[in-house]
Structures are given as structure tokens and as C-alpha cells.
Amino acid sequence: GGLLDVVLAPDFAQSRRVWLSYTEAGTNGAAGAVVGYGRLSDDARQLADFKVVIRQEPKLSSGANIGTRLAFDRDGFLWIGFGDSFRSSTAQDLDQLQGKLLRLNADGSVPQDNPFVGHKNARPEIWTLGMRNPQGLALNPWTHQMWESEHGPRGGDEVNIPQKGKNYGWPLATWGIDYSGEKVPESKGGQVEGTEQPVFYWKNSPAVSGMAFYNSARFPQWKNSLFIGALKEKNLIRLSINGEKVVEEQRLLTDRGERIRDVRQGPDGYLYVLTDESNGKLLKVGLNEGADAPRG
Template identity: 45%
Template sequence: MRPVHWRKTRLSEIRAMLALAAALFLSAALPAAAQEAREFQTQTGTVLVETLTRGLQYPWAVEVLPDGALIVTERPGRLRILRDGKLSPAIRGVPDVAEYGQGGLLDVALDPQFPTNRTLFLTLSARGDGGYGTVLVRAALSADERRLADVKEIFRMNRFTRAGQHFGSRIAIDSDGSLFFGIGDRGDGKRAQDPRDHAGAILHIDADGSIPASNPFHGGTEGRAEIWSKGHRNPQGIAFDPADDKLLTVEHGARGGDEVNSPQPGKNYGWPVITYGKDYSGAEIGEGTAKEGIEQPLYYWDPSIAPGAIAVYRGNMFPEWNGNLLIAALKYQLLARLERDDTGAITSEERLFDGEFGRIRDVVVAPDGALLMVTDEQDGAVLRVSKAPTQ
């Protein structure tokens, strides 16, 4: 067992009321549209993996709409709907996306009031002064789902460069409607230690782009007001545990040192001063694995599994997974299931689907308790993981 180091989005009332309807849709309509189904044995029983669609170009994120249909991003800049097994044409009105290096159209998140306001949020890489960087936009999906309206950029990182890596960036929505999201160090580790640089950080803004009073540098005198925490190499997964409102992230290390963290306001999570990984060349990085005043990860991987997303399992389909962390992984093409004890400490890891479906970029828990995943491939797929039927 690997070394373990221990140390919000709660569904809104409107989402809770709609969950049952969405669950019924997912459990009935989506499997009927599935093209393939395979069973896999896990430590806790047999699961069924269904391919809901293929033909997506490097899909990056998936979310469940109120009626159970899915909305998916493709890194080249397309946003599409999957309903009844059919993919929509690209939704018009998506902002200009710079598909550059690891960048492109990244995450999509639905406003808690989406059923009434049709608001969603997107992260993407954009071109600007100095090169490229990460931005976050708010928009409204039209009732016919053909276009985005009222598109507004509500955050733009403060320093663009020519680097093509480490844009981040997933979104987690707090119970108060504010947004947490991550941006990587943009390939320059020292930026992750600069409190006046948005790179290498977890950021926190309100849904209109204003700054929450709870942010540690709210006054802007000691650091950028949007910053929540620093010292992150490339956080590509972020989620709240609905049970205890704990914010959890997963980030890429170098050759090793991928980390699960629970970012706290104003805290430093180490990169590149401390890390459990080495450089791609094999050289040592920083000052070791611990230093006073720097937080330890909850869990790490060495060698790297290249984590793309994190979800906290709270659902009825797999009660035996209650409270587990689910990590989508790119390098080993797997889903890691991390068990936690009653204190929340991570105690063990199971690796699922190793090499079976390609690079797994995203994982989310659907309202019916099934898992939804997308594969980061030229011919990318949307997958559904459910409990296999008993014989």
C-alpha cells in the first residue's frame, strides 16, 4: 500500500428535487442508447461499463443536465449534448478557444439554479497579450440547446505566456454558488510560489466574478485577491464532498508526486519546494518531501498516474463505495478508487479498467449513482459505469 498522508459541492435544493427525475432518465434512456457493454470484476462486486457514444474529439468534461441528457466539452472548442444516444451539432456561441498544447475548451459546470436560469460556466485557454492563459466564462444555454447567450468572461489569469502546458482547470461550485477552480504553474514552477501570480493556484470567485470576502488575500495587499491556495503544480481535478463540504483536489506531479489535497485558505501545498516525485530527467526537485510551513498531501502516487479529475462517491448504486474518492487517470488509463476510514484518512487504493478504454479524462457521479467518464482520445467516448445485473 502506498504511503498515506491525512490531514464543498453540496447539491442545492433545486438540484435535489430534480435528481430523481434525472436518475430515472439515466437508468432507462441512456443504457438503451449504449453501443457496447462489458462486465468487470472489482473488489466489491461486478460492474457494467457501457459505451454511450463515440466520435468525440478529445472530450474533456461531462455533466448531467436536469432531464438526464449529458453536456460534453471537446478540447478543440466544441460543446455538445448527448441525448437518447445521439450527439447534437456543436452548440453555437462558445467563446474563441486557443487549442494550444494542453489547452483548449476544458471544464463545464452547471449553476445550481440552472433549471431556471440556464447558466453554465466554462474554463478554457485563450490567446492574449504575452501568449496563452486560462480564463473562465459564464453563459446561458438557450432553451433549444443550440447556442450560448449572454457570454461573459468573469476571470482571466494575470500573466499569459507561450508555454503550452498546465492550464488546469476544473470547476467546483460551493453551496453558496461561488466557484473554485485550479490553474497549473504553466510549466514554470516558481510561479506556483508567487502569491501575486494566478498560476499554480486554486482560485475562488463569486459567480459574477467578484471576490468573496472569505479569500485569504481579499484586500490584495499580500497576494492576488482571487487566490485561495498556492503551491499546486497542475490541479486538474476539484470537487466538494457533499457529506462534509470538504474541498478536494488532485494534481499532476512530474515523473511522480501526483497529489490529493484538501486546500485551505492561504496555505502552501509545496510545489516545487517539496514534492514526492522527481523530474522527468530523474533529477531531484526542490528541498525534499517536507518543510515547515508547507502542507502535506492527503495521498500521493509515485510513479505518476497522471490524474485528470476527482469525484467523491455519494450515491445509492454503490453503497459500498460511500465516501470513496474516484480519480480519473490518463497515463495508466484507469480509474483509481481510494477508500477512506471514518476519520477521512485514505487507507487503500483499487485500480479499475487499467488500459481497457484509453486515457480517462473525467469522472462524475450521476444522480442515479452510476459513474460517467470520458476518454481523452481522438475518437473519444462517453462511458457509464453501473452495477452489473444479477443472474
């Protein structure tokens, strides 16, 4: 739990609005995600007038699978990826926010063209369902599509391009197995009619975390790349992208032995990588000139 994501509003230069997602305890001993925004003070020391926009209710999580990544698209819509709170069936329930990708207006209201607006017993904020535990959310700078990455159970980590109103399967369809080593109880296999296939998946989970597209001329060797952190594997994954397909996979920072929680491209064309350790670090990562090996 704790603080889950931080993003700036697209009009931050004027509004100074900062969006946060974080975990909030409930009266029943369980927790849920909260998303809201405040205004960064002129001295950049505090957020003022913080407003909560949406809460996961009912609160169901004991601390696992909260997910909750935030991203804005080029039209100014806010996308929110909520985990299933380790209650897998909720991902298929349209009256609950767990296991869903949401889409909101920049002020937190519901866009009227969301797929479940006006549907009885469905939350209008929902864009897609059947997500397990979103850990990455990033806008593809070339196609302007939102991409999402998520933890599978034991195996079956995924990368998806979430399409309006579609069902991404969890827990009915998964390429992973249960933590017990047995089949996920609700699973009907990797491919299930009425559900969408991931763009890419790992049979053995690297435990994916935050992700970012690379769209800078500084390191042309990284052109058309998607970078994803790995917690279990303790490395940085580079996926080469061609349209909507992953055509190559590479592992970077393999010698550090540190869990990687998030990755972003900086305005200088370098990658900025957060490690998830008791002595966590912010790493600045680039390439040696004429080489494919990263340097920090």
C-alpha cells in the same frame, strides 16, 4: 489547451447559467486560461451573453500545465484550480494566478473573507498557493470540504484538501522528481516547513485527471469512494475514504487501454467516464449485482 471544464451554476434551473474554462492565446505566442459564463438558450443550442470573469495574466503557458478545473461548493462559491503554466516559481508568487486555487462569488466577484484580500502585491482571488497542475476538483458530499487532485512532475501526483491561505508546497515541496530524472531544482524535499502535506500521493504518477465522489445508494460497494481518472495508467482509480484519510486503493477499467480524462456521478447512480483518445468515448459504468467488478 482548448476547452478545459464545463459546470452548471447551482441555480441553473432558474438562471440557465453555464460556466466554461478554456485556453486563450496571447499576443506573445503564449496562452492562458479564461473562465466565464453564458446563458443556455431555451432550445439548448447555444450560450448567449457570454461574460469573461477572469483571465490568467500574464499569459505564460506554451500549452502545458494550464490545469483549470471548476467546482461550486454548498454555499455557492466558485472554486477554480489554475496550473503553473510549466513555470514552477509562479506557484509561490501571490501576485500571479498561476499555480493557485481561487475562490469567487457566484457572480465572479471576490469574497471579502478570502485570505489575501487587502494584502499588498497579492491577488485577492487566491484561496491557496503552491499548486502545480490541478486536474480534479470536487466537493466532498459528507464533510462539505473541497478536494483537489493534481499532477506532480515525474511522480508525486497528489490529492489535497485545500485550507484557507495555506501553501501546498510546489515547487519547494514535492514527492516527485524532475523529468530529467534529477531533483526538482527548487525542491527542498517531500516535507518542507511552512507547507502542507497532501492527503494522499503517488510516488509513481498515474497522471491523475478529473475526479468525483460517489454518493449514491445504487452500488453500496462504492460507498465512501472517490473516483479519479488516470491518463498514463489508462484506468479508473477508486480511493476508499474515511474522514480525511484514504484507506484503500483500487484500479478499475484496466482492460480497456484508454486514457481517462474525467469522471462524474450521474443522477441515476452510475459513473459517467470520458476517455481521452482520437476516438474518445463516454462510458456508463456500474457494478454487476453482488460483484465488485465494474460493467459498462
